[in-house]
Amino acid sequence: MIINEQIKASEVRLTGIDGEDLGIVSRSEALALAKRHDVDLVCLSLMSSPPPCRLVSRSAAKQDRNAQKREEKRKAQTPKEKEIRLTPHIEDHDYDTKLRQIEKLLQSGHAALLTVRAQSKESQQAKALLERLVSDLKGKGSKETGIQVSGKGAAVKIIPSE
Template sequence: MKIISKNKDFMMNEEIRAKEIRVIGDDGEQLGILLTKDALNLAEEKEMDLVVISPNATPPVCKIMDFGKYVYEQQKKEKEAKKKQKVINIKEIRLSATIEDHDITIKSNNARKFLLDGDKVKVTVRFRGREIENSKVGHKILNSFVEKLGDDCVVEKPAKQEGRNMILILAPKRA
């Protein structure tokens, strides 16, 4: 007899409690509705496992397969999918309300590098003391910053005042 599965996601072999099940062969062919013990014997003859793939159907649908190989293939697919994923980070660039034009150019060049790497950029203008009373300066600075970046970015979240900071979020332009 085969070992009872320790995998919580699938019921297999002796764990199957239904009297009758719909069986799919290891080659994908429908074998019809069989008694569970007959299906188990058939799977055992082929030295494979009987795995429930649709427990809510009436009768439950089971497939004869090599369960170890199936789990290995699934893990392999998940690994490939993870490799293809790109993690997007948010980089922050801080500016002050009294920043000079040349400094904006330097910071925008840094932001361009981040955007070309596929990261998002959070641009923050910090106001100190009474600078906060003239928030139009913050808008002017952020607009100048976005103009210097040109077509390398998309404004994802427009400039918004949050406490003593004005925040703008930029995303890389999709090709």
């Protein structure tokens, strides 16, 4: 957010405190008007010429600036990857519970790493369980990696759908 003296344009399209259009005025005149009313001059966009600016109360400008910083900080955080462990001999009720847990993770924006611990002879059951989970989660998440089967189990990473 560009405010007051940070605005470098020689002329600005000015909007008043109550939203009234004040037309195109010089930067110095707009700054003097802002100082006279004890408000900030805030530039809304740099993409047009002259840039649209608005007179905003100091507390509102500060709140907007803080909200923008919080939003940038939230977007900069990487989504966490949570691991959900299963067994190939899972019962239906437990399966439904794990499915709801995975759906909550995906809705909150986290990725889910689904791992099935199995012995080598149960690896096909583990793969079938993961395929069932992936098909049940269609629309809520998608596979980032394919199902990886190893000697001690199988794993797949599911990321939230946009």
